[in-house]
Amino acid sequence: MIDIKQSRNRHKKRVVVKVGTNVMVNKDNRIVRPILKKLVDQIARLYEEDIITILISSGSVIAGMEVLDDNDIEDITIRRQVYSAVGQPRMMRHYYSIFHDYGMRCAQVLATKRDFDEGKHRENMINCYEGLLSQGIVPIANEDDAVSLSMSMFTDNDELASLVAELIHADMLILLTDIDGVYDGNPADKDSRVIKSVTTDQAVEQFIQSSNKKEGEGRGGMKSKINVAKQTAAKNIPTFIANGKRDDCIIDIVNGKEVGTRIHHVNNEMENKDA
Template sequence: MAIQENETPKRVVIKLGTNLVTNKDDRIIHTLLSKIVEQVAALHEQGIMSVLVSSGSVFAGKEVMGELNQVTDKFISRQVYSAVGQPRMMRHFYSIFQIFGIRCAQVLTTKRDFSHGKHRKNMVNCYEGLLSQGIIPIANEDDAVSLSMSAFTDNDELAALVAELIQADKLIILSHMDGLYDRPPHEEGSLMIRHITSDQHVDHYIEEPPFDEENIDLNRPGGMKSKMKVAKETAKKGIPTIIANGSLENVILDIVEGKEVGTLVTKGPKPTAD
Protein backbone atom coordinates (compact mmCIF):
# COMPACT_ATOMS: atom_id res chain seq x y z
CA MET A 1 0.00 0.00 0.00
CA ALA A 2 1.25 3.49 -0.85
CA ILE A 3 2.63 5.54 2.02
CA GLN A 4 1.25 8.86 3.22
CA GLU A 5 2.10 11.94 1.18
CA ASN A 6 4.31 13.45 3.89
CA GLU A 7 6.47 10.33 4.29
CA THR A 8 9.65 9.57 2.36
CA PRO A 9 8.85 7.26 -0.55
CA LYS A 10 10.73 4.02 -1.05
CA ARG A 11 9.67 3.36 -4.63
CA VAL A 12 8.95 5.87 -7.38
CA VAL A 13 8.07 5.46 -11.04
CA ILE A 14 9.39 8.24 -13.28
CA LYS A 15 7.99 8.64 -16.79
CA LEU A 16 10.02 10.57 -19.35
CA GLY A 17 7.97 11.98 -22.22
CA THR A 18 9.01 12.19 -25.86
CA ASN A 19 8.84 15.99 -25.86
CA LEU A 20 11.20 16.00 -22.89
CA VAL A 21 13.92 13.69 -24.21
CA THR A 22 13.97 15.05 -27.80
CA ASN A 23 14.71 18.52 -29.12
CA LYS A 24 13.02 20.53 -31.87
CA ASP A 25 15.03 18.60 -34.46
CA ASP A 26 13.71 15.28 -33.10
CA ARG A 27 17.10 14.28 -31.71
CA ILE A 28 17.69 12.66 -28.31
CA ILE A 29 19.00 15.10 -25.70
CA HIS A 30 21.85 13.25 -24.01
CA THR A 31 22.50 16.01 -21.47
CA LEU A 32 18.87 15.81 -20.29
CA LEU A 33 19.13 12.04 -19.83
CA SER A 34 22.32 12.60 -17.83
CA LYS A 35 20.56 15.00 -15.45
CA ILE A 36 17.70 12.54 -14.95
CA VAL A 37 20.08 9.65 -14.24
CA GLU A 38 22.10 11.80 -11.81
CA GLN A 39 18.94 12.41 -9.77
CA VAL A 40 17.95 8.73 -9.90
CA ALA A 41 21.46 7.92 -8.65
CA ALA A 42 21.00 10.36 -5.76
CA LEU A 43 17.74 8.63 -4.81
CA HIS A 44 19.49 5.28 -5.09
CA GLU A 45 22.06 6.42 -2.50
CA GLN A 46 19.17 7.27 -0.17
CA GLY A 47 17.70 3.79 -0.53
CA ILE A 48 14.88 4.99 -2.79
CA MET A 49 14.43 2.74 -5.83
CA SER A 50 13.24 4.12 -9.15
CA VAL A 51 11.72 2.65 -12.27
CA LEU A 52 12.11 4.72 -15.43
CA VAL A 53 9.49 4.60 -18.17
CA SER A 54 11.15 6.22 -21.15
CA SER A 55 9.74 7.34 -24.46
CA GLY A 56 11.89 8.32 -27.43
CA SER A 57 12.75 5.03 -29.16
CA VAL A 58 10.88 5.93 -32.37
CA PHE A 59 12.72 9.23 -32.66
CA ALA A 60 16.02 7.59 -31.74
CA GLY A 61 15.47 5.14 -34.60
CA LYS A 62 14.60 7.86 -37.07
CA GLU A 63 17.69 9.81 -36.04
CA VAL A 64 19.83 6.79 -36.96
CA MET A 65 18.07 5.83 -40.18
CA GLY A 66 17.36 9.23 -41.63
CA GLU A 67 16.19 8.79 -45.22
CA LEU A 68 17.25 5.12 -45.33
CA ASN A 69 13.82 3.92 -44.25
CA GLN A 70 12.03 2.96 -47.45
CA VAL A 71 8.99 1.40 -45.74
CA THR A 72 5.88 3.16 -47.03
CA ASP A 73 3.35 1.77 -44.54
CA LYS A 74 3.29 4.29 -41.67
CA PHE A 75 2.53 1.75 -38.95
CA ILE A 76 5.29 -0.62 -40.09
CA SER A 77 7.62 2.37 -40.40
CA ARG A 78 6.99 3.18 -36.75
CA GLN A 79 7.79 -0.42 -35.81
CA VAL A 80 11.06 -0.21 -37.74
CA TYR A 81 12.07 3.05 -36.08
CA SER A 82 11.24 1.65 -32.64
CA ALA A 83 13.16 -1.58 -33.20
CA VAL A 84 16.24 0.37 -34.32
CA GLY A 85 15.90 3.11 -31.71
CA GLN A 86 15.24 1.05 -28.57
CA PRO A 87 18.76 -0.37 -28.21
CA ARG A 88 20.14 3.10 -28.92
CA MET A 89 18.09 4.53 -26.03
CA MET A 90 19.35 1.76 -23.76
CA ARG A 91 22.94 2.44 -24.80
CA HIS A 92 22.45 6.05 -23.69
CA PHE A 93 21.07 4.97 -20.31
CA TYR A 94 23.57 2.14 -19.79
CA SER A 95 26.58 4.39 -20.38
CA ILE A 96 25.28 7.13 -18.06
CA PHE A 97 24.26 4.80 -15.23
CA GLN A 98 27.67 3.15 -15.48
CA ILE A 99 29.30 6.47 -14.56
CA PHE A 100 27.46 6.31 -11.22
CA GLY A 101 28.24 2.63 -10.67
CA ILE A 102 24.60 1.64 -11.04
CA ARG A 103 23.20 -1.17 -13.16
CA CYS A 104 20.11 -0.78 -15.30
CA ALA A 105 17.96 -3.22 -17.24
CA GLN A 106 15.53 -3.04 -20.14
CA VAL A 107 11.97 -4.26 -19.63
CA LEU A 108 9.90 -4.29 -22.80
CA THR A 109 6.23 -5.14 -22.43
CA THR A 110 2.80 -5.24 -24.02
CA LYS A 111 -0.52 -4.53 -22.34
CA ARG A 112 -1.24 -8.26 -22.14
CA ASP A 113 1.62 -8.63 -19.64
CA PHE A 114 -0.40 -6.68 -17.06
CA SER A 115 -3.48 -8.90 -17.32
CA HIS A 116 -4.21 -10.89 -14.19
CA GLY A 117 -2.76 -14.36 -14.29
CA LYS A 118 0.60 -15.83 -15.20
CA HIS A 119 1.64 -12.88 -17.39
CA ARG A 120 1.18 -10.40 -14.54
CA LYS A 121 2.88 -12.69 -12.04
CA ASN A 122 5.82 -12.97 -14.42
CA MET A 123 6.04 -9.17 -14.63
CA VAL A 124 5.93 -8.83 -10.84
CA ASN A 125 8.72 -11.38 -10.50
CA CYS A 126 10.81 -9.54 -13.08
CA TYR A 127 10.50 -6.13 -11.41
CA GLU A 128 10.90 -7.45 -7.88
CA GLY A 129 13.96 -9.42 -8.91
CA LEU A 130 15.60 -6.37 -10.48
CA LEU A 131 14.74 -4.03 -7.61
CA SER A 132 15.98 -6.53 -5.02
CA GLN A 133 19.38 -6.40 -6.72
CA GLY A 134 19.54 -2.62 -6.83
CA ILE A 135 19.06 -2.59 -10.60
CA ILE A 136 17.09 0.27 -12.20
CA PRO A 137 14.42 -1.11 -14.57
CA ILE A 138 13.85 0.97 -17.70
CA ALA A 139 10.43 0.18 -19.14
CA ASN A 140 8.98 0.83 -22.55
CA GLU A 141 6.28 -0.64 -24.73
CA ASP A 142 7.51 -3.26 -27.15
CA ASP A 143 6.38 -1.16 -30.13
CA ALA A 144 8.05 -3.47 -32.61
CA VAL A 145 5.63 -6.33 -31.87
CA SER A 146 2.63 -4.76 -30.12
CA LEU A 147 -0.70 -5.33 -31.81
CA SER A 148 -3.46 -2.73 -31.65
CA MET A 149 -5.42 -4.83 -29.15
CA SER A 150 -2.39 -5.18 -26.86
CA ALA A 151 -0.97 -1.67 -27.24
CA PHE A 152 -0.94 1.00 -24.57
CA THR A 153 -2.66 4.30 -25.24
CA ASP A 154 0.75 5.87 -24.55
CA ASN A 155 3.60 5.58 -22.07
CA ASP A 156 1.61 7.54 -19.48
CA GLU A 157 -0.68 4.52 -19.25
CA LEU A 158 2.30 2.16 -19.09
CA ALA A 159 3.84 4.20 -16.27
CA ALA A 160 0.60 4.02 -14.30
CA LEU A 161 0.37 0.25 -14.71
CA VAL A 162 3.99 -0.17 -13.61
CA ALA A 163 3.37 2.06 -10.57
CA GLU A 164 0.43 -0.11 -9.55
CA LEU A 165 2.35 -3.32 -10.28
CA ILE A 166 5.30 -2.51 -8.00
CA GLN A 167 3.13 -0.69 -5.42
CA ALA A 168 4.99 2.58 -5.93
CA ASP A 169 4.72 5.42 -3.46
CA LYS A 170 4.76 8.10 -6.16
CA LEU A 171 4.28 8.36 -9.91
CA ILE A 172 6.18 11.26 -11.47
CA ILE A 173 5.19 12.17 -15.03
CA LEU A 174 7.82 14.42 -16.59
CA SER A 175 7.39 16.26 -19.88
CA HIS A 176 8.10 19.68 -21.38
CA MET A 177 4.99 21.03 -19.63
CA ASP A 178 5.15 22.65 -16.19
CA GLY A 179 1.82 21.21 -15.09
CA LEU A 180 -1.88 21.99 -15.42
CA TYR A 181 -2.89 25.63 -15.91
CA ASP A 182 -6.29 27.26 -15.50
CA ARG A 183 -6.07 28.45 -19.13
CA PRO A 184 -3.56 28.11 -21.99
CA PRO A 185 -0.16 28.76 -20.38
CA HIS A 186 0.82 31.39 -22.95
CA GLU A 187 -2.17 33.57 -22.06
CA GLU A 188 -1.55 36.53 -19.77
CA GLY A 189 -2.67 35.87 -16.22
CA SER A 190 -2.68 32.07 -16.52
CA LEU A 191 -2.04 30.30 -13.24
CA MET A 192 -0.77 26.82 -12.53
CA ILE A 193 -3.10 24.55 -10.61
CA ARG A 194 -0.86 23.11 -7.92
CA HIS A 195 -3.16 20.46 -6.47
CA ILE A 196 -6.25 18.64 -7.61
CA THR A 197 -8.00 15.52 -6.41
CA SER A 198 -9.02 12.50 -8.43
CA ASP A 199 -12.71 13.47 -8.33
CA GLN A 200 -12.25 16.98 -9.80
CA HIS A 201 -13.26 17.75 -13.40
CA VAL A 202 -10.50 19.71 -15.15
CA ASP A 203 -10.83 18.79 -18.85
CA HIS A 204 -12.16 22.26 -19.64
CA TYR A 205 -8.71 23.63 -18.82
CA ILE A 206 -6.95 21.49 -21.43
CA GLU A 207 -6.33 22.18 -25.12
CA GLU A 208 -4.96 19.35 -27.28
CA PRO A 209 -3.28 19.59 -30.71
CA PRO A 210 -4.96 17.60 -33.52
CA PHE A 211 -3.65 14.13 -34.38
CA ASP A 212 -1.53 14.12 -37.55
CA GLU A 213 -2.61 11.19 -39.74
CA GLU A 214 0.01 12.01 -42.37
CA ASN A 215 2.88 11.64 -39.90
CA ILE A 216 1.58 8.88 -37.66
CA ASP A 217 5.07 7.41 -37.20
CA LEU A 218 6.24 10.60 -35.51
CA ASN A 219 3.16 11.72 -33.59
CA ARG A 220 3.95 12.64 -30.01
CA PRO A 221 1.18 11.03 -27.94
CA GLY A 222 0.49 11.67 -24.30
CA GLY A 223 -0.68 15.29 -24.09
CA MET A 224 -2.02 16.91 -20.92
CA LYS A 225 -5.44 15.27 -21.27
CA SER A 226 -3.84 11.83 -21.26
CA LYS A 227 -1.56 12.74 -18.37
CA MET A 228 -4.39 14.09 -16.27
CA LYS A 229 -6.59 11.05 -16.95
CA VAL A 230 -3.77 8.71 -15.95
CA ALA A 231 -2.85 10.83 -12.92
CA LYS A 232 -6.42 10.81 -11.58
CA GLU A 233 -6.84 7.07 -12.10
CA THR A 234 -3.52 6.37 -10.40
CA ALA A 235 -4.31 8.71 -7.52
CA LYS A 236 -7.58 6.85 -6.93
CA LYS A 237 -5.46 3.79 -6.17
CA GLY A 238 -3.61 5.67 -3.46
CA ILE A 239 -0.53 6.60 -5.48
CA PRO A 240 0.06 10.39 -5.49
CA THR A 241 0.95 11.52 -9.01
CA ILE A 242 2.86 14.63 -10.05
CA ILE A 243 2.96 16.17 -13.53
CA ALA A 244 5.97 18.44 -13.93
CA ASN A 245 8.59 19.85 -16.29
CA GLY A 246 11.47 17.40 -16.43
CA SER A 247 13.96 20.02 -17.56
CA LEU A 248 13.78 21.90 -14.26
CA GLU A 249 16.90 21.63 -12.12
CA ASN A 250 16.64 18.79 -9.58
CA VAL A 251 12.94 18.37 -10.32
CA ILE A 252 12.82 14.70 -9.27
CA LEU A 253 14.65 15.31 -6.01
CA ASP A 254 12.43 18.29 -5.20
CA ILE A 255 9.27 16.24 -5.84
CA VAL A 256 10.47 13.36 -3.68
CA GLU A 257 11.31 15.82 -0.89
CA GLY A 258 7.72 17.09 -1.06
CA LYS A 259 8.44 20.52 -2.51
CA GLU A 260 5.73 22.29 -4.51
CA VAL A 261 6.58 21.42 -8.10
CA GLY A 262 4.17 21.00 -11.00
CA THR A 263 0.65 19.72 -10.41
CA LEU A 264 0.01 17.16 -7.68
CA VAL A 265 -2.95 14.79 -8.03
CA THR A 266 -4.13 12.93 -4.92
CA LYS A 267 -7.04 10.71 -4.02
CA GLY A 268 -10.31 12.60 -3.65
CA PRO A 269 -12.48 13.98 -2.32
CA LYS A 270 -10.75 16.84 -0.56
CA PRO A 271 -11.23 16.75 3.22
CA THR A 272 -13.78 19.23 4.53
CA ALA A 273 -12.85 21.76 7.15
CA ASP A 274 -14.19 21.12 10.66
Protein backbone atom coordinates in the same frame (compact mmCIF):
# COMPACT_ATOMS: atom_id res chain seq x y z
CA MET B 1 9.51 -16.79 -6.71
CA ILE B 2 10.66 -13.38 -5.41
CA ASP B 3 9.70 -12.54 -1.83
CA ILE B 4 7.98 -9.18 -2.52
CA LYS B 5 7.80 -8.18 1.15
CA GLN B 6 11.50 -8.82 1.68
CA SER B 7 12.42 -6.92 -1.49
CA ARG B 8 9.99 -4.10 -0.67
CA ASN B 9 11.58 -3.44 2.71
CA ARG B 10 15.04 -2.85 1.30
CA HIS B 11 14.21 0.74 0.47
CA LYS B 12 12.07 3.41 2.06
CA LYS B 13 10.23 4.51 -1.07
CA ARG B 14 9.51 3.43 -4.62
CA VAL B 15 9.06 6.14 -7.22
CA VAL B 16 7.94 5.55 -10.80
CA VAL B 17 9.07 8.27 -13.20
CA LYS B 18 7.79 8.50 -16.76
CA VAL B 19 9.77 10.70 -19.12
CA GLY B 20 8.08 11.68 -22.37
CA THR B 21 9.68 12.14 -25.75
CA ASN B 22 9.25 15.93 -25.67
CA VAL B 23 11.37 16.13 -22.52
CA MET B 24 14.39 14.49 -24.09
CA VAL B 25 14.51 16.09 -27.55
CA ASN B 26 15.58 19.46 -28.89
CA LYS B 27 13.73 21.63 -31.42
CA ASP B 28 15.12 19.43 -34.22
CA ASN B 29 13.57 16.30 -32.65
CA ARG B 30 16.89 14.76 -31.70
CA ILE B 31 17.74 13.08 -28.39
CA VAL B 32 19.60 15.41 -26.00
CA ARG B 33 22.00 13.26 -23.98
CA PRO B 34 22.63 15.92 -21.26
CA ILE B 35 18.92 15.81 -20.38
CA LEU B 36 19.12 12.04 -19.94
CA LYS B 37 22.18 12.59 -17.75
CA LYS B 38 20.23 15.00 -15.53
CA LEU B 39 17.51 12.38 -15.09
CA VAL B 40 20.00 9.66 -14.20
CA ASP B 41 21.84 12.00 -11.83
CA GLN B 42 18.62 12.53 -9.86
CA ILE B 43 17.87 8.80 -9.80
CA ALA B 44 21.37 8.14 -8.46
CA ARG B 45 20.98 10.76 -5.74
CA LEU B 46 17.63 9.31 -4.68
CA TYR B 47 19.16 5.84 -4.57
CA GLU B 48 21.74 7.13 -2.09
CA GLU B 49 18.79 8.06 0.14
CA ASP B 50 17.35 4.52 -0.13
CA ILE B 51 14.69 5.67 -2.59
CA ILE B 52 14.52 3.58 -5.74
CA THR B 53 13.23 4.76 -9.10
CA ILE B 54 11.64 2.78 -11.88
CA LEU B 55 12.01 4.71 -15.14
CA ILE B 56 9.40 4.58 -17.90
CA SER B 57 11.16 6.04 -20.90
CA SER B 58 9.82 7.00 -24.29
CA GLY B 59 12.19 7.93 -27.11
CA SER B 60 12.76 4.73 -29.06
CA VAL B 61 10.82 5.90 -32.14
CA ILE B 62 12.64 9.23 -32.23
CA ALA B 63 15.98 7.45 -31.72
CA GLY B 64 15.16 5.20 -34.67
CA MET B 65 14.16 8.15 -36.83
CA GLU B 66 17.57 9.71 -36.22
CA VAL B 67 19.20 6.96 -38.29
CA LEU B 68 16.34 6.03 -40.63
CA ASP B 69 14.96 9.42 -41.59
CA ASP B 70 15.46 8.68 -45.30
CA ASN B 71 13.64 5.31 -45.33
CA ASP B 72 11.05 4.45 -47.98
CA ILE B 73 8.57 2.50 -45.82
CA GLU B 74 5.12 3.78 -46.77
CA ASP B 75 3.01 1.89 -44.22
CA ILE B 76 2.82 4.06 -41.07
CA THR B 77 2.44 1.13 -38.68
CA ILE B 78 5.37 -0.83 -40.12
CA ARG B 79 7.48 2.34 -40.19
CA ARG B 80 6.82 2.89 -36.49
CA GLN B 81 7.71 -0.73 -35.73
CA VAL B 82 11.00 -0.38 -37.58
CA TYR B 83 11.84 2.94 -35.93
CA SER B 84 11.21 1.40 -32.52
CA ALA B 85 13.19 -1.77 -33.22
CA VAL B 86 16.19 0.30 -34.31
CA GLY B 87 15.75 2.95 -31.63
CA GLN B 88 15.36 0.75 -28.54
CA PRO B 89 18.99 -0.42 -28.40
CA ARG B 90 20.15 3.14 -29.12
CA MET B 91 18.17 4.46 -26.15
CA MET B 92 19.48 1.71 -23.88
CA ARG B 93 23.03 2.41 -25.00
CA HIS B 94 22.57 5.99 -23.80
CA TYR B 95 21.12 4.89 -20.48
CA TYR B 96 23.58 2.03 -19.92
CA SER B 97 26.53 4.34 -20.49
CA ILE B 98 25.23 7.11 -18.22
CA PHE B 99 24.21 4.77 -15.39
CA HIS B 100 27.61 3.08 -15.67
CA ASP B 101 29.26 6.45 -15.07
CA TYR B 102 27.41 6.57 -11.73
CA GLY B 103 28.42 3.03 -10.82
CA MET B 104 24.85 1.81 -11.32
CA ARG B 105 23.23 -0.88 -13.44
CA CYS B 106 20.06 -0.66 -15.49
CA ALA B 107 17.92 -3.12 -17.41
CA GLN B 108 15.39 -2.90 -20.20
CA VAL B 109 11.84 -4.15 -19.59
CA LEU B 110 9.60 -4.12 -22.67
CA ALA B 111 5.91 -4.85 -22.28
CA THR B 112 2.58 -5.00 -24.04
CA LYS B 113 -0.80 -4.54 -22.39
CA ARG B 114 -1.27 -8.33 -22.25
CA ASP B 115 1.61 -8.59 -19.78
CA PHE B 116 -0.50 -6.87 -17.12
CA ASP B 117 -3.46 -9.25 -17.43
CA GLU B 118 -4.23 -11.27 -14.33
CA GLY B 119 -2.50 -14.65 -14.33
CA LYS B 120 0.89 -15.90 -15.42
CA HIS B 121 1.82 -12.85 -17.48
CA ARG B 122 1.29 -10.49 -14.54
CA GLU B 123 3.11 -12.83 -12.16
CA ASN B 124 6.07 -12.90 -14.54
CA MET B 125 6.14 -9.10 -14.66
CA ILE B 126 6.10 -8.85 -10.87
CA ASN B 127 8.94 -11.36 -10.56
CA CYS B 128 10.97 -9.51 -13.18
CA TYR B 129 10.65 -6.12 -11.47
CA GLU B 130 11.16 -7.48 -7.97
CA GLY B 131 14.18 -9.48 -9.11
CA LEU B 132 15.79 -6.40 -10.66
CA LEU B 133 15.02 -4.18 -7.69
CA SER B 134 16.36 -6.75 -5.23
CA GLN B 135 19.73 -6.51 -7.00
CA GLY B 136 19.83 -2.72 -7.08
CA ILE B 137 19.22 -2.64 -10.83
CA VAL B 138 17.15 0.24 -12.24
CA PRO B 139 14.37 -1.05 -14.53
CA ILE B 140 13.81 1.05 -17.65
CA ALA B 141 10.43 0.20 -19.13
CA ASN B 142 8.88 1.01 -22.46
CA GLU B 143 6.10 -0.33 -24.61
CA ASP B 144 7.29 -2.98 -27.02
CA ASP B 145 6.34 -0.92 -30.05
CA ALA B 146 7.91 -3.39 -32.45
CA VAL B 147 5.22 -5.99 -31.70
CA SER B 148 2.54 -4.10 -29.77
CA LEU B 149 -0.40 -3.57 -32.09
CA SER B 150 -4.16 -2.94 -31.79
CA MET B 151 -5.56 -4.58 -28.62
CA SER B 152 -2.12 -5.14 -27.09
CA MET B 153 -1.19 -1.44 -27.28
CA PHE B 154 -1.20 0.92 -24.33
CA THR B 155 -2.97 4.22 -24.81
CA ASP B 156 0.51 5.68 -24.34
CA ASN B 157 3.45 5.34 -21.95
CA ASP B 158 1.53 7.27 -19.29
CA GLU B 159 -0.79 4.27 -19.05
CA LEU B 160 2.20 1.92 -18.88
CA ALA B 161 3.68 4.02 -16.06
CA SER B 162 0.42 3.84 -14.12
CA LEU B 163 0.20 0.06 -14.50
CA VAL B 164 3.82 -0.35 -13.36
CA ALA B 165 3.20 1.92 -10.36
CA GLU B 166 0.28 -0.26 -9.32
CA LEU B 167 2.18 -3.47 -10.05
CA ILE B 168 5.15 -2.67 -7.79
CA HIS B 169 3.13 -0.82 -5.12
CA ALA B 170 4.84 2.50 -5.79
CA ASP B 171 4.67 5.36 -3.30
CA MET B 172 4.55 7.96 -6.05
CA LEU B 173 4.16 8.40 -9.82
CA ILE B 174 5.79 11.35 -11.60
CA LEU B 175 4.81 12.09 -15.21
CA LEU B 176 7.41 14.35 -16.80
CA THR B 177 6.52 16.53 -19.75
CA ASP B 178 7.91 19.72 -21.33
CA ILE B 179 5.63 22.20 -19.52
CA ASP B 180 5.37 23.05 -15.83
CA GLY B 181 2.12 21.17 -15.12
CA VAL B 182 -1.61 21.54 -15.72
CA TYR B 183 -2.51 25.15 -16.57
CA ASP B 184 -5.81 26.97 -16.06
CA GLY B 185 -5.62 28.10 -19.69
CA ASN B 186 -3.37 27.92 -22.71
CA PRO B 187 0.23 27.49 -21.44
CA ALA B 188 1.35 29.97 -24.09
CA ASP B 189 -0.89 32.66 -22.56
CA LYS B 190 1.07 34.81 -20.10
CA ASP B 191 -2.00 35.06 -17.85
CA SER B 192 -2.31 31.28 -17.48
CA ARG B 193 -1.14 29.74 -14.22
CA VAL B 194 -0.17 26.23 -13.16
CA ILE B 195 -2.84 24.49 -11.09
CA LYS B 196 -0.84 23.27 -8.08
CA SER B 197 -3.31 20.66 -6.85
CA VAL B 198 -6.06 18.64 -8.51
CA THR B 199 -8.34 16.11 -6.86
CA THR B 200 -9.60 12.98 -8.58
CA ASP B 201 -13.13 14.41 -8.70
CA GLN B 202 -12.10 17.86 -9.96
CA ALA B 203 -12.88 18.73 -13.60
CA VAL B 204 -9.88 20.36 -15.25
CA GLU B 205 -10.18 18.77 -18.68
CA GLN B 206 -11.78 21.94 -20.07
CA PHE B 207 -8.44 23.69 -19.67
CA ILE B 208 -6.52 21.20 -21.77
CA GLN B 209 -5.36 22.52 -25.12
CA SER B 210 -5.23 20.14 -28.08
CA SER B 211 -2.07 20.00 -30.16
CA ASN B 212 -0.94 18.54 -33.45
CA LYS B 213 1.91 16.10 -32.91
CA LYS B 214 4.64 15.31 -35.37
CA GLU B 215 5.50 11.72 -36.20
CA GLY B 216 7.64 10.20 -33.47
CA GLU B 217 6.51 12.53 -30.71
CA GLY B 218 4.44 9.85 -29.01
CA ARG B 219 0.72 9.24 -28.63
CA GLY B 220 0.18 10.93 -25.26
CA GLY B 221 -0.86 14.46 -24.38
CA MET B 222 -2.01 16.45 -21.37
CA LYS B 223 -5.56 15.10 -21.53
CA SER B 224 -4.19 11.57 -21.39
CA LYS B 225 -1.92 12.50 -18.49
CA ILE B 226 -4.81 13.92 -16.50
CA ASN B 227 -6.91 10.81 -17.06
CA VAL B 228 -4.07 8.48 -16.12
CA ALA B 229 -3.07 10.63 -13.15
CA LYS B 230 -6.61 10.55 -11.74
CA GLN B 231 -6.87 6.80 -12.20
CA THR B 232 -3.55 6.28 -10.45
CA ALA B 233 -4.28 8.71 -7.62
CA ALA B 234 -7.60 6.94 -7.05
CA LYS B 235 -5.51 3.90 -6.11
CA ASN B 236 -3.85 6.00 -3.39
CA ILE B 237 -0.67 6.59 -5.38
CA PRO B 238 0.01 10.37 -5.37
CA THR B 239 0.71 11.45 -8.94
CA PHE B 240 2.53 14.51 -10.25
CA ILE B 241 2.72 16.17 -13.66
CA ALA B 242 5.80 18.36 -13.99
CA ASN B 243 8.44 19.78 -16.30
CA GLY B 244 11.19 17.21 -16.81
CA LYS B 245 13.58 19.85 -18.14
CA ARG B 246 13.47 21.72 -14.83
CA ASP B 247 16.61 21.21 -12.72
CA ASP B 248 16.13 18.74 -9.85
CA CYS B 249 12.45 18.32 -10.69
CA ILE B 250 12.26 14.72 -9.45
CA ILE B 251 14.33 15.41 -6.33
CA ASP B 252 12.17 18.38 -5.37
CA ILE B 253 8.90 16.48 -5.82
CA VAL B 254 10.12 13.55 -3.73
CA ASN B 255 11.25 16.00 -1.04
CA GLY B 256 7.78 17.52 -0.87
CA LYS B 257 8.42 20.81 -2.64
CA GLU B 258 5.58 22.41 -4.58
CA VAL B 259 6.54 21.52 -8.13
CA GLY B 260 4.18 20.98 -11.06
CA THR B 261 0.64 19.72 -10.49
CA ARG B 262 -0.17 17.17 -7.80
CA ILE B 263 -3.15 14.87 -8.38
CA HIS B 264 -4.48 13.19 -5.26
CA HIS B 265 -7.42 11.11 -4.18
CA VAL B 266 -10.37 12.57 -2.30
CA ASN B 267 -11.25 10.43 0.70
CA ASN B 268 -15.02 10.71 0.62
CA GLU B 269 -15.38 8.79 3.86
CA MET B 270 -13.21 11.27 5.75
CA GLU B 271 -15.03 14.19 4.13
CA ASN B 272 -18.36 12.82 5.27
CA LYS B 273 -17.08 12.52 8.82
CA ASP B 274 -15.89 16.13 8.78
CA ALA B 275 -19.23 17.41 7.41
